[in-house]
Amino acid sequence: MLMRQQLPRVLITAGVIVAAALIASLILLASGVAPAAAVSAFWEGTFGNSANAGTTLTQAVPLLLVALGWIVATRAGRLHVGYPGQVIAGGALATAIGLHCGGLPGPLAVLATALAGIAGGALWAGLTAWLWASRGVLEIISSLLLNLVAVQVAAWLVRGPLQGSASQDPQTDNFPLSTIWPSFPGVPGQTLSYDVVLLPICAVIVVLLLSRTVFGFGLRASGGNGEAARWSGIDPKRGGVAAIVISGGFAGLAGAALLFAGTAPWMSDGFEAGVGFNGIAVALLAGNSPIFAILTAIVFASLNVGGTALQATLDVPSSLAEVLQGAVIVLVLLAAVLAGRRRGRTPATQPAAATKSLALVGTEEV
Amino acid sequence: MSNRTDSTVVRPPALRLRGVTKRFGAFTANDRVDLDINRGEIHALLGENGAGKTTLMRIVTGLYQPDEGEMRLDDETTRFRKPEHALRAGIGMVHQHFTLVPTLTELQNLAMRPARFPWRNATADVRRRSEQIAATTGLRIDPDRLVADASIGERQRLEIVKLLCRGARILIFDEPSAALSPGEWDELAALMRKLAAEGHAIVLISHKLTEVFAVADRFTVLRAGAVVGTGLVADVTSDELVTMMVGGLVTERPARAPIEPGPPVLSIRGLAVARDPLDPKSPPALSGIDLEVRAGEILGIAGVAGSGQNELVEAVMGIRPALSGRIELDGEPFEDRTPRRFYESGGALIPEDRHHVAIVSGMTLWENVTMRALRRPPLSRRGILNVSAARAETRRLMTEFDIRADTEKTPIGRLSGGNQQKAVLAREFSDHPALLIAVQPVRGLDVRATDFVYRQLSEHRARGGAVLLISMDLDEIIAMSDRIAVLAHGRITGVVDADDATRTRIGALMTSAEDTPCS
Ligand SMILES: Nc1ncnc2c1ncn2[C@@H]1O[C@H](COP(=O)(O)OP(=O)(O)OP(=O)(O)O)[C@@H](O)[C@H]1O
Ligand SMILES: [Mg+2]
Numbered sequence: 001m002l003m004r005q006q007l008p009r010v011l012i013t014a015g016v017i018v019a020a021a022l023i024a025s026l027i028l029l030a031s032g033v034a035p036a037a038a039v040s041a042f043w044e045g046t047f048g049n050s051a052n053a054g055t056t057l058t059q060a061v062p063l064l065l066v067a068l069g070w071i072v073a074t075r076a077g078r079l080h081v082g083y084p085g086q087v088i089a090g091g092a093l094a095t096a097i098g099l100h101c102g103g104l105p106g107p108l109a110v111l112a113t114a115l116a117g118i119a120g121g122a123l124w125a126g127l128t129a130w131l132w133a134s135r136g137v138l139e140i141i142s143s144l145l146l147n148l149v150a151v152q153v154a155a156w157l158v159r160g161p162l163q164g165s166a167s168q169d170p171q172t173d174n175f176p177l178s179t180i181w182p183s184f185p186g187v188p189g190q191t192l193s194y195d196v197v198l199l200p201i202c203a204v205i206v207v208l209l210l211s212r213t214v215f216g217f218g219l220r221a222s223g224g225n226g227e228a229a230r231w232s233g234i235d236p237k238r239g240g241v242a243a244i245v246i247s248g249g250f251a252g253l254a255g256a257a258l259l260f261a262g263t264a265p266w267m268s269d270g271f272e273a274g275v276g277f278n279g280i281a282v283a284l285l286a287g288n289s290p291i292f293a294i295l296t297a298i299v300f301a302s303l304n305v306g307g308t309a310l311q312a313t314l315d316v317p318s319s320l321a322e323v324l325q326g327a328v329i330v331l332v333l334l335a336a337v338l339a340g341r342r343r344g345r346t347p348a349t350q351p352a353a354a355t356k357s358l359a360l361v362g363t364e365e366v
Numbered sequence: 367m368s369n370r371t372d373s374t375v376v377r378p379p380a381l382r383l384r385g386v387t388k389r390f391g392a393f394t395a396n397d398r399v400d401l402d403i404n405r406g407e408i409h410a411l412l413g414e415n416g417a418g419k420t421t422l423m424r425i426v427t428g429l430y431q432p433d434e435g436e437m438r439l440d441d442e443t444t445r446f447r448k449p450e451h452a453l454r455a456g457i458g459m460v461h462q463h464f465t466l467v468p469t470l471t472e473l474q475n476l477a478m479r480p481a482r483f484p485w486r487n488a489t490a491d492v493r494r495r496s497e498q499i500a501a502t503t504g505l506r507i508d509p510d511r512l513v514a515d516a517s518i519g520e521r522q523r524l525e526i527v528k529l530l531c532r533g534a535r536i537l538i539f540d541e542p543s544a545a546l547s548p549g550e551w552d553e554l555a556a557l558m559r560k561l562a563a564e565g566h567a568i569v570l571i572s573h574k575l576t577e578v579f580a581v582a583d584r585f586t587v588l589r590a591g592a593v594v595g596t597g598l599v600a601d602v603t604s605d606e607l608v609t610m611m612v613g614g615l616v617t618e619r620p621a622r623a624p625i626e627p628g629p630p631v632l633s634i635r636g637l638a639v640a641r642d643p644l645d646p647k648s649p650p651a652l653s654g655i656d657l658e659v660r661a662g663e664i665l666g667i668a669g670v671a672g673s674g675q676n677e678l679v680e681a682v683m684g685i686r687p688a689l690s691g692r693i694e695l696d697g698e699p700f701e702d703r704t705p706r707r708f709y710e711s712g713g714a715l716i717p718e719d720r721h722h723v724a725i726v727s728g729m730t731l732w733e734n735v736t737m738r739a740l741r742r743p744p745l746s747r748r749g750i751l752n753v754s755a756a757r758a759e760t761r762r763l764m765t766e767f768d769i770r771a772d773t774e775k776t777p778i779g780r781l782s783g784g785n786q787q788k789a790v791l792a793r794e795f796s797d798h799p800a801l802l803i804a805v806q807p808v809r810g811l812d813v814r815a816t817d818f819v820y821r822q823l824s825e826h827r828a829r830g831g832a833v834l835l836i837s838m839d840l841d842e843i844i845a846m847s848d849r850i851a852v853l854a855h856g857r858i859t860g861v862v863d864a865d866d867a868t869r870t871r872i873g874a875l876m877t878s879a880e881d882t883p884c885s
Binding site: 218231232233 | 726
C-alpha cells in the first residue's frame with residue numbers, strides 16, 4: 001500500500017535525476033569534457049572520500065531545514081517565499097549574538113547561536129505573518145519584498161555595525177571558537193558537522209508535528225479548506241501565522257547552520273548562496289514529504305559540491321552547478337505539472353483542486 | 367437487461383451504453399452497465415448512496431474513462447477524453463457540486479467557456495442567450511450579481527442556464543432538487559418536460575421518488591454499480607422501486623410521541639444582521655428576529671432560499687457579526703460568538719454547503735469525522751492525537767451511520783455525495799449536542815439514509831435535545847417540526863404549531879412580507 005503510493009514519486013525523482021544527467025552531459029560535451037571523466041570527478045568530489053562526503057552531508061542540512069519550513073507553511077496553505085530573507089535574518093542575528101558569546105562554554109554558545117538563528121528567522125517571518133493576518137497582504141508578495149530588504153540589511157550589517165576590525169573586507173570578525181558548531185573528529189578536515197543529526201531529527205519532528213498533534217491537525221485542516229476549518233472552530237489565521245513563523249524559524253536555523261557549521265567562520269553578505277530558494281525546490285522534488293526531503297536535500301547538496309569539484313578538477317565552467325540546479329528545478333516543476341494533470345483526470349470530486357497552486361501538487365498526506 | 371418496451375421508436379437512442387465498467391483500484395463503481403437514453407424522454411437514474419450513479423454520468427460526460435464497455439451517441443461509438451468533448455457533442459451535466467467561480471458575476475460565469483474566437487468578448491452574446499432562455503423557459507438569472515452572493519438554489523439555476531447556453535441536447539441532472547424549494551422544483555419539472563418535448567434527452571438522478579413519478583418516463587436502478595432493473599415509470603410502484611434500490615422496504619417511522627418541551631436551549635431576541643458583513647450600513651439580511659428553541663423540540667424554519675437562513679446560521683455560529691440582538695445558548699448568554707464557543711456551549715451544525723464549510727476533501731474520512739472530537743480528550747491529550755482511537759471511533763460511526771467507504775483512511779472527497787453527508791451527520795450527532803442546527807440535513811441522501819436521519823432527529827428530540835431544522839422542503843418541515851417559524855425577506859412572519867400547519871397556511875406566510883420588504 002505504502003509502496004504503491006510512494007512509487008510515482010520515486011519514479012518522478014528518478015526521471016528528474018536522469019533528465020538532469022542528460023542535460024549535464026550535453027553541457028559537458030559542449031564544453032569539451034568527457035562525461036565519463038566528469039562522472040568520476042563528480043563522484044570523487046561528492047562522496048568519493050569521507051571528507052567530501054562530510055561536506056556534502058553538512059551542506060544538505062540548511063537545504064533540508066528550509067524545505068521543512070516550506071512543507072509546514074504549505075500544509076497550512078501559506079505559500080510564502082521568504083526563505084532567503086529568513087535565512088539571512090537568522091544568520092545575521094546568530095552572528096550578532098555569537099560574536100558576543102566567546103566567553104560562554106561551548107555547548108551553551110552553540111545553543112545560543114542556534115536559538116538566535118531560529119529567533120531571527122521567525123521574527124523576520126513574523127513581519128510577513130503579521131502583514132497577512134492583520135492587513136490582508138498576500139504572504140507571497142510581502143515575503144518576496146522582504147527578501148530584498150534582508151539582502152540590503154545584511155549588506156549594511158557587514159559594512160557597518162558587524163564589520164570586522166581585522167580588514168576592510170565586508171565581513172565580520174571570525175566567530176569565537178566556542179560558538180563554532182562541533183564536527184566529527186574522525187572525518188579528515190572536520191567537514192562533517194554534528195548538525196547532520198538535524199537531518200533525521202527535524203524531518204521526524206515535522207512528520208510528527210503534522211500527523212500526531214492537535215496543532216498540526218489544525219494546520220492541515222486550515223490548509224485543506226480554511227472555511228471548513230473556521231466553521232469547525234479552528235482559527236485558520238492563527239494556524240497560518242504559526243505556520244509562517246515556524247517556517248521562518250526553520251529557515252533561520254538554516255542560516256545559523258550555514259555560518260556556524262559552514263566553511264568560513266565569519267559572515268559575509270553572500271552567505272545565503274541560494275539556499276532559500278533551493279530549499280523550496282528540495283521540498284517540491286520530495287513531493288512535500290519531510291522524510292523524502294532528506295534524500296532530495298542530499299541530492300541538491302551533491303549537485304552543489306560536485307559542481308565545485310568539477311570546476312576544480314576539470315575546469316568546467318563554475319556555472320555548471322547552477323545550470324544543473326536550475327534544470328532540476330524546471331524539471332521538478334514540469335514533473336509536478338505532469339503528475340497534477342494525471343491526477344486531475346481521475347478524482348474530479350473537487351474540480352477546484354486542479355487549479356490549486358502548482359506548488360501543492362504532489363503534496364503528501366502524512 | 368434493458369427491455370425495449372418502446373418498440374415504436376425507430377430512431378436509435380440518443381445515448382446507448384453497453385457493458386460500461388469503472389473500477390477505482392479494487393473497487394468496482396460501475397459493473398457492466400447497459401443503459402439507453404432516448405430523445406424526448408426523461409430517464410430517472412436511481413440507486414442508493416454510492417450505487418455508482420454519479421460515476422456513470424461522469425463517464426458519459428468525459429470526466430472519467432471507462433475501463434470496459436462502449437458508448438454510442440446517435441449510433442456512433444464515441445469516447446470523450448475531456449468534458450469539453452462531451453459538451454461539444456451536446457452532453458451537459460449539472461453536477462452535485464457546482465462548478466462555478468464564486469468571485470465572478472453570473473454573466474461572467476456563463477461567458478467562461480472554450481470560445482471559437484478566443485479574442486471575442488462573449489459577454490454580450492451570452493447575455494442575449496441567457497435572456498432568450500429566460501424568455502422561453504422562465505429560468506431567470508441575475509447577470510451582474512457575484513456568484514458568491516447567490517444562494518445555492520440560485521447557483522444551481524445558473525448551472526442549468528450555463529448548459530442551455532452551450533446548446534446541450536442531452537442534459538444530466540445530478541440530484542437537482544436537493545437545493546430547490548418546492549416552487550422552484552415545480553418550475554424545474556416543467557422546464558424538463560418542455561425540454562424533453564423539444565427533443566432533448568434528460569437524465570435525472572434523484573433520491574426523491576415523488577419527483578421521479580412526477581416527471582420521469584423511464585427509470586433505471588443501479589445497485590452496487592450494476593443495473594438491477596429498468597422499465598417504464600408508469601409500470602412500477604414506489605415500493606417496487608425502493609425494493610430494487612435497497613433490497614427491501616423501509617419500515618414506517620413510528621409516530622412521534624408528544625413531548626412537553628423543556629426550558630429554552632436557544633433563544634434569540636431582536637437579532638439583526640447586515641447583508642454585507644463588512645458594512646453595517648448595508649441593507650439588513652435579518653431584522654428583528656425573535657426565536658426560541660426549547661429542549662425536546664424541533665423548531666422548523668420554513669422559507670424560500672435566500673430569505674436569510676444562511677445569515678441566521680452564521681450569526682448564531684459567530685461566523686457573521688450581528689448588528690444587534692441577544693442570543694442565549696443552553697441557558698447562558700452567548701456573547702462574543704465564535705464557532706469554537708458555539709460548539710463548546712453545546713451546539714452542533716449540519717450546514718447547507720457541505721463542500722465549502724463542512725468537509726476538508728483532501729483529508730481522510732477519519733480526520734473529517736473526528737474533526738472536533740480529535741481536539742479534546744479522549745481522542746487527544748495534551749495536544750497529542752490518539753490516532754488509533756480516533757480511527758476506531760470512526761469505524762464505529764461508519765457502521766452506525768452506514769458510511770460506505772473502503773476504509774476510514776479514504777480521502778473523504780472520494781466518497782459518494784450521500785456518504786459524505788453521512789460522515790458530517792456522524793460527526794455532529796456523535797457530539798451529543800444540546801442544540802443541533804440542521805440545514806437541509808437529508809440533502810443528497812437515499813431513502814434509507816433519509817429515514818435514518820429523521821429517526822436520529824426524533825431520537826435527539828426524545829432525549830431532550832433541541833433541533834433548529836432549516837429546510838426549503840415544506841413537507842420535511844411539516845413532517846418533522848413541533849413548531850414552524852416562517853422566514854421571509856429576513857423577518858419571521860409567523861410561528862405556527864405543527865398541528866395547525868398546512869402548506870397553504872405556511873405558503874401564505876412565506877409570501878406575506880413581500881408587500882413590506884424590509885429596507
Ligand atoms: N475518484 C474516486 N476514487 C475512489 N472511489 C471513488 C471515486 N469516485 C467514486 N468512488 C466510489 O464509487 C462509489 C460510487 O460513487 P458515486 O459517487 O457514483 O455514487 P452515487 O450513486 O452518485 O451516490 P450518491 O447518491 O451518494 O451521490 C462510491 O463508493 C465512491 O466511494
Ligand atoms: Mg452522486
